[in-house]
Amino acid sequence: MRADVATHAAVPDDACVLAPVVALVGVSRTYGSDPPVRALRAVDLAIRPGEWVAIVGPSGSGKSTLLNVIGLLDRHTAGTYRLSGTDVDELDDLGRAGLRGRNIGFVFQAFHLLPHRSVLENVMLAELYRGAPRQGRRERAAAALGRVGLADRAEFLPTRLSGGQQQRAAIARALVGEPSLLLCDEPTGNLDSSTTDDVLALFDELSGEGLTLAVITHDDHVAGRAHRQVRIVDGLLHNVGTASGRNGQGPRP
Amino acid sequence: MVASDLLEECLASLFARPGRAALTVLGTVIGVGALVATLGLSKTAGNQIVGRFDELAATDIVVTSKASGGSGRAVTWLPWDGEQRMRRLNGVTAAGTLSDVDVKGQLVAGVPVKDPRGQTQFQLPVKAASPGLFDAVRATLATGRLPDAAHSSRADRVAVLGPNAAARFHVTRVDNQPAIYIGERLYVVIGLLATVERQPSLLDAVVVPEGTARRDFGLYAPGSVQVETHIGAVSLIANQSPTALSPTDPALLKVTAPPEPRRVKAGVQGDLNSLFLLLGAVSVLVGAIGIANVTLVSVLERVGEIGLRRSLGAARRHIAAQFLAESTTLGFAGGILGASLGTMVVVAVAASRTWTPVLDAWVPLGAPLLGGTIGLLAGLYPSARASRLEPVEALRSAM
Numbered sequence: 001m002r003a004d005v006a007t008h009a010a011v012p013d014d015a016c017v018l019a020p021v022v023a024l025v026g027v028s029r030t031y032g033s034d035p036p037v038r039a040l041r042a043v044d045l046a047i048r049p050g051e052w053v054a055i056v057g058p059s060g061s062g063k064s065t066l067l068n069v070i071g072l073l074d075r076h077t078a079g080t081y082r083l084s085g086t087d088v089d090e091l092d093d094l095g096r097a098g099l100r101g102r103n104i105g106f107v108f109q110a111f112h113l114l115p116h117r118s119v120l121e122n123v124m125l126a127e128l129y130r131g132a133p134r135q136g137r138r139e140r141a142a143a144a145l146g147r148v149g150l151a152d153r154a155e156f157l158p159t160r161l162s163g164g165q166q167q168r169a170a171i172a173r174a175l176v177g178e179p180s181l182l183l184c185d186e187p188t189g190n191l192d193s194s195t196t197d198d199v200l201a202l203f204d205e206l207s208g209e210g211l212t213l214a215v216i217t218h219d220d221h222v223a224g225r226a227h228r229q230v231r232i233v234d235g236l237l238h239n240v241g242t243a244s245g246r247n248g249q250g251p252r253p
Numbered sequence: 254m255v256a257s258d259l260l261e262e263c264l265a266s267l268f269a270r271p272g273r274a275a276l277t278v279l280g281t282v283i284g285v286g287a288l289v290a291t292l293g294l295s296k297t298a299g300n301q302i303v304g305r306f307d308e309l310a311a312t313d314i315v316v317t318s319k320a321s322g323g324s325g326r327a328v329t330w331l332p333w334d335g336e337q338r339m340r341r342l343n344g345v346t347a348a349g350t351l352s353d354v355d356v357k358g359q360l361v362a363g364v365p366v367k368d369p370r371g372q373t374q375f376q377l378p379v380k381a382a383s384p385g386l387f388d389a390v391r392a393t394l395a396t397g398r399l400p401d402a403a404h405s406s407r408a409d410r411v412a413v414l415g416p417n418a419a420a421r422f423h424v425t426r427v428d429n430q431p432a433i434y435i436g437e438r439l440y441v442v443i444g445l446l447a448t449v450e451r452q453p454s455l456l457d458a459v460v461v462p463e464g465t466a467r468r469d470f471g472l473y474a475p476g477s478v479q480v481e482t483h484i485g486a487v488s489l490i491a492n493q494s495p496t497a498l499s500p501t502d503p504a505l506l507k508v509t510a511p512p513e514p515r516r517v518k519a520g521v522q523g524d525l526n527s528l529f530l531l532l533g534a535v536s537v538l539v540g541a542i543g544i545a546n547v548t549l550v551s552v553l554e555r556v557g558e559i560g561l562r563r564s565l566g567a568a569r570r571h572i573a574a575q576f577l578a579e580s581t582t583l584g585f586a587g588g589i590l591g592a593s594l595g596t597m598v599v600v601a602v603a604a605s606r607t608w609t610p611v612l613d614a615w616v617p618l619g620a621p622l623l624g625g626t627i628g629l630l631a632g633l634y635p636s637a638r639a640s641r642l643e644p645v646e647a648l649r650s651a652m
Contacts, residue, residue: 073564073644094568101566108648112561116269128258129566173565 019085021181021212022047022070027079028235029065039065041235042079047181052203052213054226062235063216064185070214071183072100084180101130105174109186111166113158119169120145120154126176144172148202164195171202175211182206184215188222200225263578266551274583277547280540281587281627282594285620287533289595293612295526297603300485300611312346312487313451314480315509316494329505330474331498333463336385338497339478344486349386350475351452354379354466359436361459363422377418378458379435381466381475389479390451395419397427397444405464412440415456419445433459438469452479487511537627540587545631548580552639559639560647569640576636577629584628585621592620 022045029040039062047053057063068074069081072088081088084103088096105126113122123141132140145151148168158166167187174182184203188196200222207213207227215226223229229240267274318331331350332338339348361377384402386392392399395416404411412433414424424431424442431442440461449455466472478498482490491510495503552559559572596617603610 068645071564073648094570097563097566097568097571100564104564106564108561108564110557112557112564112648114558114561117265121265125562126565128262129562129568129571134255134257 020046020048020082021051021084022214023080023082024070025080027069027076027081029062029069029074030077038235040069040076043232043235043237045230045237047212047214049180049212050207050210052207052225052227053215054223054229055214055216055232056218056220056223056229056240057232059218061232063218063232065235066232066237067183067185067214067216070181071104071106072096097129098131102177103180105171105176105179105182107167107170107174107182107184107187109189111158111163111170111190113166113169113173115157115159117157118155119150119158119161122158122169123173123176126173130177132177140176141172144176145169147175148172162195163191164198167191167195167199168202171199171206175206180212182211182213184213186217187215188217188219196222259574259578262575263582266555266575266579267582273547274586277543278540278583278587278590280543281537281584281624282540282591284533284536284538284540285588285591285624286594286598287536287591288530288623289592289612289616289620290598291526291529291533291595292616293595293599293610294602296611296613297599297608300609311511312482312484313511314482314487314491314494316478316480316498317476317507317509318474319505319507329499329502331476331478331506333475335475335478335498336383339480339490339494340385342490342493342497344483344490345480346483347385347388347481349389349479350381350383350463350477351386351390351479352381352463352466352472352474352476354381354461354470354472356435356470361418362434363424364432373422375418375421377421378454379466379470380455380458380460381463381470381472382413382460383463383475386479387446389481390449390455391481392449392455393447395445395447396425397442399444400460400462405462408464408468409462410438410440410465410469411443411462413444413446413460414442415446415449415458415460417457418459435459435461435469451481537623541584541627541631544580544583544587544628545634548576548583548632548635549638551579552576552635556642556647559642560644560649563642563644563647572642573636573640576639577632580632580635581625581628584631585625587628588621588624591624592617595620 024043024045026042026044027040028038028042031037031039043066045066055063055066065074069076070083072083083099086099088099091099113119114125117125120138120141123144124137127137127140142151142154145154148171150165150168150172153161153165153169158169161169167190171182171187188199191199196219203213203215204225213226215222217223231238231240316331316335318329333350336349339345356379360374361379362374364373382400384400384405387399397413399413400409400411403409412435414422414433419425419442422431422433424445427442427444432439433442434440440459446455446460461469463472463475478494480490480494487510491508494508495506499506562572562575596612599612600610602608
């Protein structure tokens, strides 16, 4: 994936070369309270395959709304949004749910692991609504756990894991089925600094394997690891530009 | 999402809180159990009453021909082998043909004795019987023997006397080979009846073998077929006997069977039963409310899980299906347990009174369906609530 990007970067109009995973054009989200709350105002955002984008901003700025719109958990009220080339406005609930299940892996601040299921079963949940065959589900989930370094905790209940391990299990769940976008909402918000570094190292690794990441955070340390930062303030998106990530290599100029 | 996935998720969620699931099911178990036990006990008791008091009336069938001479309608005669045909039916314990013999006014006479005041000639009914008849009408012998098939096929001139007829001829024993005249023909008395529980007309009658009546008196068809059935088989046999006896014209036979005795008993016990059934129905309703309540609580508790499932690609209908499946499973389990409990109660009560437990097959089979339906209905509102949750709000709540 990275190699592809590098090759195609030489082509002048690179927008046509690799269709963005996420393409927001003039997207607004207004809540119908009185007076109306304009959580997002005409946001333009394109996230290309293989990018690691950090979305930063103070609380109440519209970060979560943006994430929910990108994740198809919320409907925007104006503008167009294409996810992997599909115009989501044309989809009904079932279509949106299917697109969400196939294309987006969510990582939440609160992990959202089912407490009564083993770690492996939690990861297996990811394929439940995706129409993947039952055969091999356990093996694919085990492979995802291996990818985040939790193979030896597969049969544990989530409550017996540390916060960092729980978040890695949640990331494994998001990775099953090769989503085109990993969408993370304050993934390190409940973690201490050492486990935060664990998770960030995992993000680096996944990004290195070509996964597209969008991470919402208010932690500059986390944002600094991303290839690119966008800042959202009062519903308006500002392109901070390409950050110098620790490894210093963005996917594109 | 395939059905097996749904079932797996549903069972996993229920077994995550086994104690709660058990308590939730309890109401349905009690309700369905009460219904099954009430239906089973009333059936058992009704059957028992039939067996004890109405056994005679409840097992008696008489088949006659509807043939009425000269009306121009098609006529069906009963077959000579009616006894064999009926005995082949499952549920028949005894059968035989019985006919009134037209002796054309001839008198029945005993051996003349020199008694000027004594009467020796009587106008007595003469009946023709097949060998099986005596069992079918529960006749018992005082002395002698009953005519068998050989007597009938040889058309032997033998007769059996009912007790009243025997008294008229002063016949009290058969070892001295008493004889009677019917018209000019002499018949050897080979047996004396003591009692006849059905067809009391036999008490006054002279009974000759069927073959004898055909030869001597021109009997052209059996007058009736008398049938005794097992307890409870009477309505079945009553339905089957016309076809067995006259396959070509079953409608031309008239079957006289006792009214379904259970219906009579049901009327007597109806008040008590309806009370218990009402109690059972109330328990089932309470059980349904319990399931609805717990499912609703479970929805509210699992808002985070709902949000997670939505984020994993579950549509609203998947969420609704999951909670519906859970409540239906609870109801179904309650139905199965309730049916088992009710059946055990029926068997235990029957055993303690040495009754035969009787339960309609549809009761224990229908009970789980009833439970499942109740669970499904109880889950409608909570699952609708669950599916209406916005994923954003659902995810906002911590798990």
